[in-house]
Amino acid sequence: MAHDPNLYPADRVVRAQKAAAEAGLDALLVSPGPDLRYLTGYEAQPLERLTCLVAPAEGEPFLVVPLLERPAAEASPAGGLGIEIVGWRETDDPYALVASRLPSGLGRIGLDNHMWAEKVLAFREALPGVEQALAGQALGELRMRKSDAEVRALSEAASAIDAVHLNVGEWLKPGRTEREVGRDIADAIIAAGHARVDFVIVASGPNGASPHAEVSDRVIQPGDPVVVDIGGTMPSGYCSDSTRNYVVGQAPEEYLRAYGVLLAAQTAQTESVIPGITSQQLDAIGRDLIEGEGYGDYFIHRTGHGIGLETHEEPYIVAGSQRTLEPGMAFSIEPGIYIPGAYGARIEDIAVCTRTGGERLNRVTRELRVLA
Structure with a gap:
């Protein structure tokens, strides 16, 4: 069955960035699950390896994926959104990679509500002093109102x-x-x-x-x-x-x-x-x-x-x-x-x-x- 081309529109990430700013969040970090699919159309596998959409309130979003998963990400609707897809190798630290590409001076970030605890704690270590909050306070308001x-x-x-x-x-x-x-x-x-x-x-x-x-x-x-x-x-x-x-x-x-x-x-x-x-x-x-x-x-x-x-x-x-x-x-x-x-x-x-x-x-x- 062909999907409705309007089901995962390209402007959702932009609207999510705006909603994040309105909620007092400097960035959204979204791992595999319903929030990631809502924003990108990508039904990523929830693995121990990090897959994460990084959407700063101001700046360009990007999608971090294990290198072996990049072909799947590019073949998904996410590949047609114009968002950079960044592959990381097995010997890389993906949390450090995300931290290095985020704007400096972050005060508060939103993590998707279903992010695994091990990933939450890894981001806490990679972003010391940055307050963690639930991304749902921004994304929930978008997802609740269906197109x-x-x-x-x-x-x-x-x-x-x-x-x-x-x-x-x-x-x-x-x-x-x-x-x-x-x-x-x-x-x-x-x-x-x-x-x-x-x-x-x-x-x-x-x-x-x-x-x-x-x-x-x-x-x-x-x-x-x-x-x-x-x-x-x-x-x-x-x-x-x-x-x-x-x-x-x-x-x-x-x-x-x-x-x-x-x-x-x-x-x-x-x-x-x-x-x-x-x-x-x-x-x-x-x-x-x-x-x-x-x-x-x-x-x-x-x-x-x-x-x-x-x-x-x-x-x-x-x-x-x-x-x-x-x-x-x-x-x-x-x-x-x-x-x-x-x-x-x-x-x-x-x-x-x-x-x-x-x-x-x-x-x-x-x-x-x-x-x-």
Whole structure:
């Protein structure tokens, strides 16, 4: 699948340099991970050898890579950005190399939030007296507001994971284990167009009361409610994440009542997305409804998380957050009800805040799927 040419635009590094200056950072140092891919399109391998984009607030950025990785860097979108790619040999000290090329008089540098500790400490030694801070205070603000191309990539990811949910009934059968069903779902995630599987949750019966349950060897029984939460990463680098609920045969009446409450809450939240609403307000819309029906103690997590090049990123839809939602912000809406020892239920869609409201990217029915 060809990537949208606007997905990794050449001006991102320049905008990151400006954001760094506004955040009081003299330079950004970005190692392999989502920040590097966001800025350059380069999905570098996270190795013990240093790969690092160096972006001073003022001056020319450059990309330091192990010499043996330079062909891969040049072949990636980073090779077309006009940024110098500097290869270092096995006997070189890459941290000293970076320090020697940075402007003098640095006071504060931003390191990407996922940089390995050994690299953080090596930069501390190579740049004595320079304060280290998180680059996320600058980069997070950029990544949180998705471009039209990014929204298209997230929409493609949502459609791909929807295609998997449409076929869950082929694999979810009484007598099979969660692990067996999970393997079939993982294969389907790849077949639907994802580059990799990020997670598969198949939580049946009482296992559904654990929001992040691992697949187990529990045999699925007739009458079991089953939470299926799945996601992967597309070739574009953008992620999918969606949860739907299934029941094998006749579900318990109490579960059906709880599911009706949950569906009403999740629907109300997705229909309330609009520029200007705060994360806390959006969380409260579903939480208040669930609490009003007597299930408040069983909604034990935030409403949602941002999504993009990572499954979990800013903004977080959670009580206490005064962050105002803006056009381009993409996030999950996934309230849940979890009854210990009995069952769980969670409905999750990815939504995007637009100029006029919200758009739900996942289109598969949110109704409970009853399987024969």
